[in-house]
Amino acid sequence: MNALLEIDALSKAFGTVKAVDDVTLTLPRGASLGLVGESGSGKSTILRCLVGLETPDAGTVRYAGFDAVRADRTERRRFRREVQMVFQNPYASLNPRMTVEEIVAEPLRVHEPKTARAERRDRVVEALERVGLTGSALPRRPARFSGGQRQRIAIARALVSRPEVLVCDEPVSALDVSVQAQVVNLLRGMRRDLGLTILFVAHDLAVVRQLCDHIAVLKDGRVVEEGDREQIYGDPRHPYTRELLAAVPIPDPAADRERRRRIREGR
Known part of the structure; x- marks a missing residue:
């Protein structure tokens, strides 16, 4: 597969x-890459550098063949339209003074200002229906909705401009x-149906396992292990990866203790 997004x-x-x-x-087109690690491991900083909220001190971010950090105006507009972000906290990422229509339509007003009002509304309704909400x-x-519904609205806002890449910064940790399961299933369905490329950040390996086919483990700002889902979960090589896996609980206490012991011993 072609590399759509490259961080070097x-x-x-x-x-x-x-x-x-x-x-x-490297994130190939149509793939789903999970970045995992505890708080402070550098996950969110990578995302903020990627989408331009922070300027990296060194290195490059390449999207569709051009340097997104040093892009010209045309390339930067394309990048901002085609790479959309879903933030962690749905209570903070939505403007409480705006209606849902205004919130979801905002990317269209910025990136497609010539879109007629009726078409814009149709696109907003289409995006809401895609995430399981209706035109009502x-x-x-936002205050009229639950946390899960607010995150669906945030995802609809990201989808309305028909992006290529969805960047998700712990989008289910506050739910x-x-x-959480409903939102993860929603993202899985959108990846399948829309061909989205997804970069998904989380500290919960159980959530990442459901969505991502490739995983990078971060510790103290560095990638300590990277591999496909089967390798990371079935044969973790780095002690830190094994510790993260051992921290994921299962309902049976005795089996959980045995599983943690085996993971930490690398068996």
Whole structure:
């Protein structure tokens, strides 16, 4: 598969702290890559550098063959339209003063300002229906919705411009477990039906396993292990990866203790 998104030797420091240290990742078109690690491992900083919210100190981000960090105006507009982000907290990422119609239509107003009002509304309804909501949500404000519904609205906003890449920064960590599963299943379906390429950040390996076919494990700003899903979950090589896997609980306490022991011993 062709590499759609390439991160090469990316580094970013805040003062004396290296948040990201020489990270290289490749995301083929149509693939789903999971970035996992505990808080402070550098996951979100990589995403913020990728989408332009932070400027890397070194390294490159290439999208569809051009340098997204040093792109010209035309390339930058294309990148911002085709690479959309879903943020962690659905309570903070939606403007409480705007209606759902205004929120979801915002990318169209920015990237496709000549779109007629009726067509724009049709696109908004289409995006809402794609995430399991209806046009009845259009005049309502975020406060009228649950956390899971708000995250669906945020995903609809990301989808409305018909992007190539969806960048997800722990999009289910603020949600109840049952709602997490619904949102992950929604993302899986959209990847299948729309051919989306997904970069998914999480600290929960159980969630990543459901969605991602390739996984990179981050510790202290560096990639310590990378591989496909079967290798990472079936034969983890790095002690830190084994510790992360051992931290995922299962309902049977005795079996859980035995599983953790075997993972930590590398068996």
